């Protein structure tokens with residue numbers, strides 16, 4: 001487990017101090033992918049650099065498996081850095097093949113030839129590029145280059161892999177390929193991954209845990225599937241489909257409610273069953289469906305009419321649907337199973 005406690009960092013900008021991180025506290029559980037998501041300038045790269053132990057915070061502590069990294073002497077600091085793999089962009093050596101680039105950190109560490117071949121072979125397999133081992137960077141697509149960069153960061157078997165915006169500049173297929181590699185690194189190598197990205201879709205696709213970063217502050221963090229189940233959570237607002245609907249459409253219904261449904265059974269069956277059970281007309285006025293990893297998740301704005309509307313909502317909530325009232329008045333959670 002990596003824990004970040006009350007981390008702060010300020011830079012001297014051209015027009016005065018710039019606070020990049022303020023009092024950031026965060027857990028990165030072992031063997032998970034933790035997605036740090038936030039807009040440009042929110043502090044993601046600064047957090048990644050501090051976690052890589054490349055820079056020191058102004059205050060706060062980073063602990064790796066309980067170990068406080070701030071008090072390390074230079075020798076221990078170097079050793080701790082070696083346990084961290086950083087995915088670096090755009091600096092593969094043009095004169096080395098894909099395999100040669102992945103092998104470089106091992107050569108620098110004095111690992112012998114047979115061991116190098118074995119480790120590099122395993123990583124080429126992990127990134128799905130065994131057939132491209134002898135290709136030079138100029139012959140690889142941007143997505144393939146990005147996968148080689150991840151493999152190079154993994155070759156020293158780091159306890160923590162840091163990937164700062166690993167899908168930047170990639171097309172859909174290229175991005176999907178890199179995310180698959182990160183997911184396999186977690187699942188097959190047991191790597192702990194911290195993934196910083198401005199893209200909510202990236203987090204939805206691979207993250208187990210999430211931290212929302214805004215203006216250098218973590219506004220919410222924790223297990224992704226748990227957080228999105230509260231329709232009022234900042235994570236649900238940021239990662240699930242918007243529930244906006246035209247006023248005229250809203251006005252057609254006696255009652256409006258926001259609901260989050262998680263899993264195949266809930267998404268597919270709860271609303272039709274509630275409709276028939278309670279004789280309540282339930283229509284989807286806004287929102288939509290998405291996936292968190294492989295799990296389908298719906299966030300709908302429901303319009304309900306009929307005397308039994310409240311009973312129908314209560315019934316949906318009893319079956320695990322997360323329901324929040326949604327009207328002109330401040331939002332109030334009516335039921336949360």
Ligand SMILES: Nc1ncnc2c1ncn2[C@@H]1O[C@H](COP(=O)(O)OP(=O)(O)OP(=O)(O)O)[C@@H](O)[C@H]1O
Nearest residue numbers: 011012013018020039040041042043044045046047
């Ligand atoms: N070395 C530096 N010197 C001065 N200011 C810096 C430095 N590094 C970061 N900053 C500032 O700190 C703030 C956070 O930057 P950071 O790069 O961490 O954000 P980010 O979320 O990674 O953004 P992006 O998605 O654009 O990479 C920004 O205002 C940035 O300009």
